[in-house]
Amino acid sequence: MDRTIAVEKELTPVIQYLSEKGYKVESIEFGSDYSKNIDKYDAVVVTGMNKDFLGMQDVVSKIPVIEARGMTAEQVYWQLNTSLKQ
Structure with a gap:
């Protein structure tokens, strides 16, 4: 699988599971530094604790965002597989 998924570092079980299933997973801390590079990922998995996960309230991206x-x-x-098939 050639998909790269950004996952908040707090989601260790998700990181491990997705890696075992063949995804390339990058464990990251979201903030304004990631908002400009977000399109390098095929999807993003967030904890859901911070709605403004990219440091910007109105970021428009074409990638799926999964709230875990x-x-x-x-x-x-x-959920990730379903979102990536669309």
């Missing part, structure tokens, strides 16, 4: 709050690593994986 309340989800298992497997649920995130299935």
Whole structure:
């Protein structure tokens, strides 16, 4: 699988699970530094604790953003696969 997924560093189980499933995963801390490079990822997984995860409230991106709050690593994986197929 040639997909690169950005995952908030707090989501260690998700990082491990997605890596095991063949995704290239980058564990990152979101902030304004990532907003300009966000399009290098195929998707982003966030904790959901910070709605303004890119440091900008009105960022427009064509990539899926998965909010992992309340989800298992497997649920995130299935949501990610569904989002990437669209």
